[in-house]
Amino acid sequence: MWDRIKEFASEFFVTGDPLIYGADVAIVLTMVAIVSALTYFKKWTWLWKEWLTTVDHKRIGIMYVIASLLMLFRGGIDALLMRTQLAVPEMEFLNAEHYNAIFTTHGVIMILFMAMPLMFGLFNLVVPLQIGARDVAYPFLNSLSFWLFFFGAMLFNVSFVIGGSPDAGWLAYPPLSGTQFSPGVGQDFYIWGIQISGIGSLMTGINFIVTILKMRAPGMKLMKMPMFSWSVLSSCLTIILAFPILTVTLFLLFIDRYLGAHFFTLDGGGNPMMYINLIWMWGHPEVYIVVLPAFGIFSEVVATFSKKRLFGYKSMVFALMSISIASFFTWAHHFFTMGSGANVNAFFAVTTMIIAIPTGVKVFNWLFTMYRGRLSFPTPMMWMLGFIPCFVVGGMTGVLLSVAPADFQFHNSYFLIAHFHQVLIGGVAFGYFAGLYYWWPKVFGFKLNEKIGKWAFWLWNIGFYVCFMPQYVLGLMGMTRRVSSYGWDRGWYELNLTSTIGGFLMGIGFLFQVWQILHSIKFMEKDTTGDPWDGRTLEWTIPSPAPAYNFATLPTVREKDDYWEEKLRIAAGEAPRPKPPLEPIHMPRNSGIPIIMSFCFFVAGFGFVWDWLWMIIPGLVGVAACMLVHSFNYNTDYYIPVEEIKRTEAAAGRAV
């Protein structure tokens, strides 16, 4: 009996590696500390009522941001562990299996549990304010999306402590990810973690499309909408077309693993190339899903800090939409070397190259916006300026990769690794940082310290080039991705060491950002104006932080950059536009169902991972019960009375 328990425990808990063991202990201790602190300070009710059950887009946005920054920390630690292992030839720090697990979790976490939720956080924090709406179209669904993401990410992360991490790469190609070569549960955690959070992403996509199409302030025609909202629309359209493919692909992989089907294995009539096609039909659009909103953020930032209207508005919209569409016709550039044949390769090479055109249009639009502008360089603008050269070089190396014959040389080498980190860090990470710095005062009501922010910027920016430029050379020297060790005789030592130093510089940059946030909370520089950057769009017309109902009276819009034009008119002596009288505001009521239902999904997912029917059934029953209960809940909304609106506005210093 005792032996059986021990055997089970050794399978269940990941043991053996002191590194993992130490991290496990740290995780458990942190959780105990959080639970104790909440209990000691009697904060459970507050947490439940104000945050966990909230349907307010602003609070959901903040929760997304916090969760994604934690994931950035974990993904970043993974990255630095890998860079440490690669710093010196024949290093014995991570063994080969552990290295495999780490690049897999790093890739998945950075794209799906860092970039995606940070992006959704920004959608939530900004879009309703920017289009003059009181919330998103489906606030309940919005909360459900968040909790599905959260519990999906938790399920994925749990594998680190219980059962073992997946280690078949971030896209889990079969047959490596099949039961024959990945018999453990890590791959099942991968499937269910991504599956559950993927449903959330799909619902967010739908939610924001409807919000943007249906809830814009009166007068805001689509072609008068701010560029960030346009980029959200293009990203969400891509989401709703791409994510169903992911769901189906992972479901087929699940059937292969669980029921012994052979969709993706050659024996039994399947074919791994089917998986590889399907996963890239999602995977390629996915990288544009995360970068398009970054383009939107840069468009807002560059106009604000150049004090000029965005150059080429129409061409920007056109470029965003054409990238969304074109991104569905390039997937095969990820496997030029896998036998598609010359004609197919030529087709996909050309479609890929075409994307450089709308992207180039955008780059020139940003440059022309700055041209002859009255420029200033606070932190959001610094990220914008750091982004342009970084992204252009990263994009250009993408075009080199898209030359199919050349790709036979570059494919799966460090040249590729350098390309995608350059667009993902220089484009996506810098973009979201710019967004966070830009909208931070709107969200929290105080500004971030500029000086520490600039330090963080330079550390990231310099660290980036030191880390990734040597990798292009390493790639050309023959270093392939996903190797955990290399010999002294290769001549790769100095470049790898340099790269590792760059990685740590970025790590220090992250620590500076944490310090910056803590410092700014301590020495709070309040934003009492609601418009600290002299902004152009509607979110800057209301107090910071925005009241629960966002707008006391709904704004009417006459032109692009309406708020900016209004400011100019008032400065020229015109009287401000009269505001309509206050009316009670219709608001959605908080609900505990999203978090409970998502937890039930988590339980069912955990059951599927371990093949425990006794856990799957209650989990799924719980999900169904939550749906049922919610369908009979008619108490879903309330009105904020005029008196209360008056009080809130007066407290924020606004006349009504």
Ligand code: HEA
């Ligand atoms: C945000 C993420 C992101 C972005 C924006 C891009 C953008 C591009 N990517 Fe990249 N890519 C990835 C993330 C991204 N990629 C990832 C994660 C992988 C690897 C995944 C894996 O294998 O694990 C990958 C892999 C990858 C491959 C596969 C290589 C291989 O496996 O061997 C190819 C090949 O064609 C490619 C091409 C391109 C191109 C042409 C662009 C273009 O969109 C770039 C366009 C931009 C510019 C060109 C710069 C600006 C333009 C101008 C200034 C105008 C003038 C320029 C010209 C006319 C050329 N990418």
Ligand code: HEM
């Ligand atoms: C601090 C910055 C970062 C460093 C130092 C870093 C480092 C690394 C390293 C060493 C690898 C493994 C290379 C290999 O052996 O094949 C890797 C892979 C990867 N990284 Fe990063 N990374 C960083 C940030 C990011 C970010 C921000 C993202 C995404 C938004 C990202 C996405 C990926 C992906 C998708 C992979 C491929 C995983 C796989 O091969 O399965 N990285 N990174």
Ligand SMILES: [Cu+2]
């Ligand atoms: Cu691609």
